[in-house]
Amino acid sequence: MSGGGGDGGRRAMIPVALVGIGKIARDQHVPAIAxxxxxxxxxxxxxxGTVEGVAQFTDIDGFLADGPEAAVSLCVPPSVRTEMALKALAAGRDVMxxxxxxxxxxxxxxMREAARATGATLFATWHSREAPGVAAARDWLGRRRITSASIVWKEDVRRWHPGQAWIWEPAGFGVFDPGINALSILTAILPGAFRVEAATLVFPANRQTPVAARASLRGTGGYPVSVDLDWLQRGPQTWDISVETDGGRLVLSEGGARLTIDGAEQLREAEREYPRLYRRFADLIHARESDVDVSPLRIVADAFLIGRREYGEPFVD
Known part of the structure; x- marks a missing residue:
């Protein structure tokens, strides 16, 4: 629906609607689009929520019926996202x-089937894959034999999701909401599939989703991967992925913004994850292609399927 060529080789401007005007939309999507x-x-x-200077709608039905012809970027929680995506795709809209x-x-x-049926572009984003060190890490690891890997991803839910009740409800993911960022990087920098061998999920006594999780994965080739997720860390936040190889130890820290090999810093840059996502979305729209990778989500689903449940103290926001 969107895209197309332009005069003199210039690409046509793509109109886009932002659905769900919350913290992530204001902090990341609005400035990236601008x-x-x-x-x-x-x-x-x-x-x-509203955004100054653009048409405003209170629901997806009203937008699709009376709004401008535009691609759709969905920033709503996953519990309601699919229904909105299916409506937009059925209307022939490109969807991010x-x-x-x-x-x-x-x-x-x-959603894949709906996109195929109308020829719309469907882009399932993983913003952490666009962190500065991810591509360099993938290239370095691609030339070496992996012997083990570990993820330590610990942050403060009260800092990043203050008062957001949906994260604690079914389909809210709990600690896997940030933890899936780490899994998206893992599946981007290391080839092959991962299977979950064991998992323990820790639920607050008064919540439906876990506040902490530990898992043991096995990568293609048989190497082990340990995963340690915690949503109650105060002070400095920890977003680290370490990979041991036959040629040294690689560490992606600060969510992928910093790359070290055997302790020597190779790269450290400010993140530009969302601008890179929109650059990719534009490329997909103009090429009339889709990009939908479920490998991080599959690991989370498997952890919920086979994981042992433990119950801890009630969570107080």
Missing amino acids: ADPDFELVAAVSRR LEKPTAATLGEVEA
Whole structure:
């Protein structure tokens, strides 16, 4: 629906509507769209939030019926995202999905089929894959034999999701909401599939999703991967992925912004994850292609399927 060529080899501007005007939309999506020469924000869809200077709608139905013809970027929680995506895709709109892609793998398949049926572009984003050190880490690891890997991803939910009740409800993912960022990097820098051998999920006594998780994975070739996720860390936050190889130890820290090999810093840059996501979305729209990778979501689903449940203290926001 969107895209197309332009005079003199220039690409046509893509109108886009932002659905769900919350913290991530304001902090990341709005400025990324404003800075991208391929996109023009033309509408905002939210029950409460607004964006100055664009058409406003309170629901996806009203936007699709009466709003401008535009691609759709969905920033709503996964529990309601799929239904909105299916409506937009049925209308022939190109769709970009925040992470995690959906609440279930079945929902992803439904969206894929809807995109195929109308020829729309569907882009399931994993913003942490666009961290500065990820591509360099993938290239370095691709020339070496992996012997083990570990993820330590610990942050403060009260700092990053203050008062957000949906994260504690079914389909809210709990600690896997940030933890899936680490898994998206793992599956980007290391080839092959990962299977979950064991997992322990720790639930607050008064919540439906876990506040901490530990898991043991096995990568292609048989090497082990340990995963340690915690949502109650105060002070400095920890976002580290370490990989042991036959040629040394690689560490991606600060969520992928810093890369070290055997302790020597190779790269450290400010993140530009969302501008890179919108650059990719534009490329997909103009090529009339989709990009939907469920490998991080599959690991989370498997951890929930086979994981042991433990219950801890009630969570107080």
